[in-house]
Amino acid sequence: MSYDYDLFVIGGGSGGIAAARRAAGYGAKVGLAEVDRLGGTCVNRGCIPKKLMVYASHFPDFYEDATGYGWSPVNSQLDWPHLVSAIDKELRRLNDIYVTKLAEVDIHRTYSRLLDPHTVEAGDRKVTADKILIAVGGKPVHPSIQGIEHAVSSDAMFSLPEQPKRMLAIGSGYIASEFACILHHLGTEVTQFTKHDLILKGFDDDLREHLQNSMGEQGIRILQKSQVGWPVQIERVDSGLKVCFEQGDPIEVDLILSAVGRRPNLEKLGLENADVETSSGAIAVDEHSRTTQPNIYAVGDCTNRVNLTPVAIREGRAFVDTEYGKQPWVMSHENVPSAIFTTPEAASVGLGEAQARERYGNEAIDTYRARFAATYYALTPRRQRSMLKLVVERDSDRVLGVHMVGDHAAEIIQGMAIAVKMGAKKADFNATVGIHPSVAEEFVTM
Numbered sequence: 119m120s121y122d123y124d125l126f127v128i129g130g131g132s133g134g135i136a137a138a139r140r141a142a143g144y145g146a147k148v149g150l151a152e153v154d155r156l157g158g159t160c161v162n163r164g165c166i167p168k169k170l171m172v173y174a175s176h177f178p179d180f181y182e183d184a185t186g187y188g189w190s191p192v193n194s195q196l197d198w199p200h201l202v203s204a205i206d207k208e209l210r211r212l213n214d215i216y217v218t219k220l221a222e223v224d225i226h227r228t229y230s231r232l233l234d235p236h237t238v239e240a241g242d243r244k245v246t247a248d249k250i251l252i253a254v255g256g257k258p259v260h261p262s263i264q265g266i267e268h269a270v271s272s273d274a275m276f277s278l279p280e281q282p283k284r285m286l287a288i289g290s291g292y293i294a295s296e297f298a299c300i301l302h303h304l305g306t307e308v309t310q311f312t313k314h315d316l317i318l319k320g321f322d323d324d325l326r327e328h329l330q331n332s333m334g335e336q337g338i339r340i341l342q343k344s345q346v347g348w349p350v351q352i353e354r355v356d357s358g359l360k361v362c363f364e365q366g367d368p369i370e371v372d373l374i375l376s377a378v379g380r381r382p383n384l385e386k387l388g389l390e391n392a393d394v395e396t397s398s399g400a401i402a403v404d405e406h407s408r409t410t411q412p413n414i415y416a417v418g419d420c421t422n423r424v425n426l427t428p429v430a431i432r433e434g435r436a437f438v439d440t441e442y443g444k445q446p447w448v449m450s451h452e453n454v455p456s457a458i459f460t461t462p463e464a465a466s467v468g469l470g471e472a473q474a475r476e477r478y479g480n481e482a483i484d485t486y487r488a489r490f491a492a493t494y495y496a497l498t499p500r501r502q503r504s505m506l507k508l509v510v511e512r513d514s515d516r517v518l519g520v521h522m523v524g525d526h527a528a529e530i531i532q533g534m535a536i537a538v539k540m541g542a543k544k545a546d547f548n549a550t551v552g553i554h555p556s557v558a559e560e561f562v563t564m
């Protein structure tokens with residue numbers, strides 16, 4: 119049977135674009151449907167605008183630090199509308215680049231849904247395809263608090279008409295922690311409500327504690343559920359938004375960011391028309407990203423495996439190399455590095471100490487840890503201490519996890535991730551000459 123396309127991709131974000139481009143490169147006839155701007159979450163309302171805001175938020179610290187090195191004080195004000203429009207301009211430039219990069223792919227600028235295992239409705243057209251890739255990403259979920267409609271999700275953070283004077287971030291994951299730091303360093307008075315006593319559940323406890331303490335020392339107010347109970351009501355009042363908790367005094371802010379997690383974008387996708395099954399609200403896939411319908415695959419956040427851009431991209435490429443490139447491989451979700459772009463930055467690869475002890479036994483694990491202030495802070499009015507940690511399996515001497523809080527942690531851990539992926543031993547770290555003076559040299563001198 120002949121189809122309109124060899125491959126039809128639903129969703130033009132990180133995973134969908136990577137797969138579509140590579141498949142077209144192998145000579146496949148590819149169509150792609152995207153209902154919004156090309157690039158998906160990462161480019162339009164995630165990694166990229168977020169990182170640009172992180173950069174913007176660092177300048178006040180640099181101005182302050184410079185005085186310790188003898189520079190006269192800088193008196194500079196943030197032009198918020200300028201920042202927002204400069205970011206938007208850059209995102210539009212990236213959108214245009216994707217159009218060029220997808221020159222060999224038929225782009226359908228429309229919502230799309232499955233009609234049967236080989237047919238997709240793309241706007242007012244019906245198209246058929248031999249294989250279909252679902253890469254529809256995810257969207258924010260909101261906690262059930264009375265008045266939660268007054269809160270915004272991270273999607274709105276890049277187009278706020280003005281900088282809030284006071285913000286409450288509800289959540290303790292990547293998004294709440296990153297925006298708490300961004301807004302704080304841009305001059306907003308920030309409170310973060312956390313369900314757990316330590317932010318960033320799932321990361322190494324020393325990383326979590328060091329980062330949370332550091333954020334607290336800088337002036338971010340952390341309200342824990344164990345202290346105040348759940349937030350129960352949000353109400354608009356003349357002077358802002360009033361938030362009441364189960365216990366204690368209400369607080370008043372100008373903006374509430376709700377960041378308590380995301381869920382796959384599966385509504386009205388017609389999964390039932392093609393017998394594509396879900397598991398815990400995400401598309402169920404095997405290690406090859408194949409769904410319960412053999413010619414339909416799914417990658418990225420809609421499968422809720424590891425919800426990061428480079429993971430979605432690699433899942434997409436593994437599928438395409440295997441199916442169209444005669445180079446089969448499987449995307450491994452082990453030892454995926456990630457960073458939290460807070461101030462200070464935090465990054466990690468491999469197992470945290472508690473996870474390692476659970477997997478290998480309490481006695482089987484050694485840890486090495488350093489906490490210190492980098493030389494940069496010797497002359498600055500601002501003090502910031504770094505934390506570096508190795509988790510090692512004693513018998514094999516293998517480094518199971520590397521964790522860091524401190525400047526450039528993401529850049530440093532990216533290199534460490536290669537070592538961990540290659541199965542480096544603590545002895546290999548010891549045999550490596552440090553770069554002096556640097557922070558990362560601690561990893562080879564512990």
Ligand SMILES: Cc1cc2nc3c(=O)[nH]c(=O)nc-3n(C[C@H](O)[C@H](O)[C@H](O)COP(=O)(O)OP(=O)(O)OC[C@H]3O[C@@H](n4cnc5c(N)ncnc54)[C@H](O)[C@@H]3O)c2cc1C
Nearest residue numbers: 129131132133153158159160164230255418419425426427
């Ligand atoms: C605030 C924020 C910051 C982040 N920061 C980072 C970071 O620093 N590093 C990192 O690695 N990850 C980060 N992420 C996560 C990262 O953005 C996602 O993991 C990644 O974008 C997932 O890619 P995807 O292809 O699965 O989905 P997406 O990029 O979400 O793309 C899905 C696309 O499908 C489209 N779509 C959905 N349904 C349909 C349909 N039926 N028809 C047509 N089109 C449809 C959507 O419009 C969207 O464009 C961040 C996420 C957020 C929200």
Ligand SMILES: NC(=O)c1ccc[n+]([C@@H]2O[C@H](COP(=O)([O-])OP(=O)(O)OC[C@H]3O[C@@H](n4cnc5c(N)ncnc54)[C@H](O)[C@@H]3O)[C@@H](O)[C@H]2O)c1
Nearest residue numbers: 261289290291292293294313377378379380425457458459
């Ligand atoms: N730097 C990065 O790589 C980066 C940045 C942002 C987002 N992301 C990706 O996007 C995903 C979504 O981010 P996220 O921060 O929304 O989700 P998350 O899953 O990382 O964190 C959500 C947090 O909110 C807490 N929570 C749940 N219900 C709550 C409630 N009612 N009140 C208060 N807290 C509650 C959860 O316990 C959890 O700690 C991440 O898991 C990550 O994969 C990555």
